[in-house]
Amino acid sequence: MNSNLKRFIRFSPEITRAQSIGSPVVALESTVITHGLPYPENIQLAQDMENEVRQGGAVPATIAIVDGIIQVGLSIDQLEYLASGRGMRKASPRDFSRMIVNEESGGTTVAGTLVVAYATGIRVFATGGIGGVHRQPRGDVSADLPQLATTPVIVVCAGAKAILDLPATVEYLETYGVPVLGYQTNEFPAFYSARSRLPTSARADNPQEVVEIALTHWRLGMLSAVLVTAPPPMEVALPDDEMREAVKQALRDAKEERIRGQQVTPFLLKRVSEITGNASMIANLGLLRNNAGIAAQIARSFQRDNQISAV
Numbered sequence: 001m002n003s004n005l006k007r008f009i010r011f012s013p014e015i016t017r018a019q020s021i022g023s024p025v026v027a028l029e030s031t032v033i034t035h036g037l038p039y040p041e042n043i044q045l046a047q048d049m050e051n052e053v054r055q056g057g058a059v060p061a062t063i064a065i066v067d068g069i070i071q072v073g074l075s076i077d078q079l080e081y082l083a084s085g086r087g088m089r090k091a092s093p094r095d096f097s098r099m100i101v102n103e104e105s106g107g108t109t110v111a112g113t114l115v116v117a118y119a120t121g122i123r124v125f126a127t128g129g130i131g132g133v134h135r136q137p138r139g140d141v142s143a144d145l146p147q148l149a150t151t152p153v154i155v156v157c158a159g160a161k162a163i164l165d166l167p168a169t170v171e172y173l174e175t176y177g178v179p180v181l182g183y184q185t186n187e188f189p190a191f192y193s194a195r196s197r198l199p200t201s202a203r204a205d206n207p208q209e210v211v212e213i214a215l216t217h218w219r220l221g222m223l224s225a226v227l228v229t230a231p232p233p234m235e236v237a238l239p240d241d242e243m244r245e246a247v248k249q250a251l252r253d254a255k256e257e258r259i260r261g262q263q264v265t266p267f268l269l270k271r272v273s274e275i276t277g278n279a280s281m282i283a284n285l286g287l288l289r290n291n292a293g294i295a296a297q298i299a300r301s302f303q304r305d306n307q308i309s310a311v
């Protein structure tokens with residue numbers, strides 16, 4: 001890791017040990033804790049995701065910024081602070097410097113987590129849904145997309161959030177050369193539901209296939225992430241039409257209330273959850289856990305292959 005960055009990062013004892021003995025590690029984001037879910041569902045979810053990773057045979061590294069220090073692996077006290085504390089920031093790459101200088105705390109987005117994961121040698125990352133091109137306000141594009149285009153990490157997600165312009169998001173990924181692997185599916189999942197009618201760029205049916213494609217992508221000199229899109233588990237997925245109506249209503253409300261900037265995504269997720277009577281939140285929790293489990297298997301497979309030849 002470059003020594004400039006080292007000054008700003010602190011590892012939990014568990015991650016230090018995991019990395020020194022070469023255990024597989026899975027990065028987890030934390031905006032879902034600070035901005036994606038209410039308390040106490042958020043802390044419960046954070047622990048559930050960590051448990052899924054452990055049960056899958058890997059070590060979870062939840063990443064966040066605590067009092068101006070980038071933390072890789074969080075103690076239970078730090079998790080509790082992020083989940084229940086006030087004034088938590090949403091940390092995308094542009095926010096890191098001011099948060100470090102001002103000693104602020106907050107959850108790292110997919111974009112922010114990607115930066116830290118790659119810099120610290122973690123090559124597998126699980127999240128719920130990536131950010132993307134918004135339907136409104138026009139021109140609102142998540143920092144997740146350019147970061148995915150430039151950071152060689154395997155990102156396991158359930159597609160992009162259905163509140164987004166999914167066709168435009170998939171086009172962006174194509175333009176910037178990000179492989180989108182449908183995990184046991186040919187269709188790009190729509191976060192709350194399995195179907196978007198949009199194609200993925202390839203399909204992978206098991207962890208080994210994901211790792212083989214990712215390693216080949218990087219051996220060819222490509223620098224982007226490899227996105228693995230797993231449909232939400234059937235038991236928690238929402239019916240298409242219910243979800244579509246809820247998203248439409250939430251978008252109308254956001255327009256009326258002139259929601260802008262970093263507030264757009266948290267506002268829409270919260271409104272959809274209110275409109276669906278929590279069904280969307282249950283879907284969100286189910287798919288986050290599912291993705292953590294898949295990422296753990298991929299990390300184990302990656303660790304095995306990567307010992308033979310590093311990229």
Ligand code: PSU
Pocket residue numbers: 029030031032035036037108109110111128129130131132141142143144161261262263264265266269284
């Ligand atoms: N997925 C969720 N809840 C969330 C997010 C994703 O289920 O809160 C977060 C992720 O951290 C993602 C961010 O990176 O929302 C995107 O925000 P924006 O659109 O402002 O870039």
Ligand code: MN
Pocket residue numbers: 140141142143261262264
């Ligand atoms: Mn935005």
